[in-house]
Amino acid sequence: MKQVITVTLNPAIDKTVSVTKFEIGQLNRVASESHIQIDPGGKGINVAKVLSNFSVNVLASGFIAGKQGNQLISGLEEKGISHNFTEVAGETRTNLKIIDMETKDLTELNEPGFTVGNEDVDQFLDKLTALFPSTSVLVLGGSYPKGIDNDIYKRLIDLANDHGVKVILDADGDAFKEGIEAIPFAVKPNVFELELLLNKKLSTIKEIHEAGVQLINKGISLVVISMGKDGAVVIKGSEAYQVGSLKITPGSTVGAGDSMVAAMVYSILNDFSLAELARWATAAGGMTASKPGTEVCTYEDVVGVIDQVKIQSI
Secondary structure: OOEEEEEEOOOEEEEEEEEOOOOOOOOOOEOOHHHEEEEEEOHHHHHHHHHHHOOOOEEEEEEEOHHHHHHHHHHHHHOOOEEEEEEOOOOOEEEEEEEEOOOOOEEEEEOOOOEOOHHHHHHHHHHHHHHHHHEEEEEEEOOOOEOOOOOHHHHHHHHHHHOOOEEEEEOOHHHHHHHHHHOOOEEOOEHHHHHHHHOOOOOOHHHHHHHHHHHHHOOOOEEEEEOHHHOEEEEEOOEEEEEOOOOOOOOOOOOHHHHHHHHHHHHHHOOOOHHHHHHHHHHHHHHHHOOOOOOOOOHHHHHHHHHHOOEEEO
């Protein structure tokens, strides 16, 4: 079976700490050493973690730098995830996530990361293009580092399309706006990202569905719009579903959207119906959201709750 490649252009070391009650402007003590979690992070890497849990042949790629880049690679190897990153000058960033154990609120402090030059981009594109003949799906997710043009996702999607590789895009702002012009196979925006793209408020399921249909009409085959605790809207061609969210005890939302993307990939690889894909994506996102810190769902987690996900045709 061909592999799946995930791209994380600006990865991070995710450091998650839990405090009993987070107070701004005060000394906050981490509850205990067991409440400190350090993981390789970034949207594409999170997708790779879930796909690895689903026993999918996945390769993590992107840029890394410095000692923390080496730490990130070690973290992937510990999880048995294959990788092919392009090394650049500087240092891989650290993203600090602070969880208030009382309110379950998450505060994030994300560093900007390294700067990438044109030669770095060319090297990365050459390496990625060489992998396309053995690749079925390419996942593009998250922000890009300094030095990269806004059209990087558009360039990557054009390249993948030329090689018959299906692309799933999960980005926001200019990265999303530019990327969809190259017509990826699938996208997974949330409602806020769609509102930014269309420059208007989307308040009802009807409005959200119509916004998704606009993307379908551009030539995108599959649109999954995540709505957090309100579930999701899933569209393919003239078929569409509203999906109810999974009833869970909230843990951390980190990686929930990325888990939805991973489940989309898994569903595509296994030729699931749109209804099945809708259930898998929502169950995966919900189960990751029920876990602490940066933990992600397992295959067994999703199978165990898939029948609890309710969908209705739109």
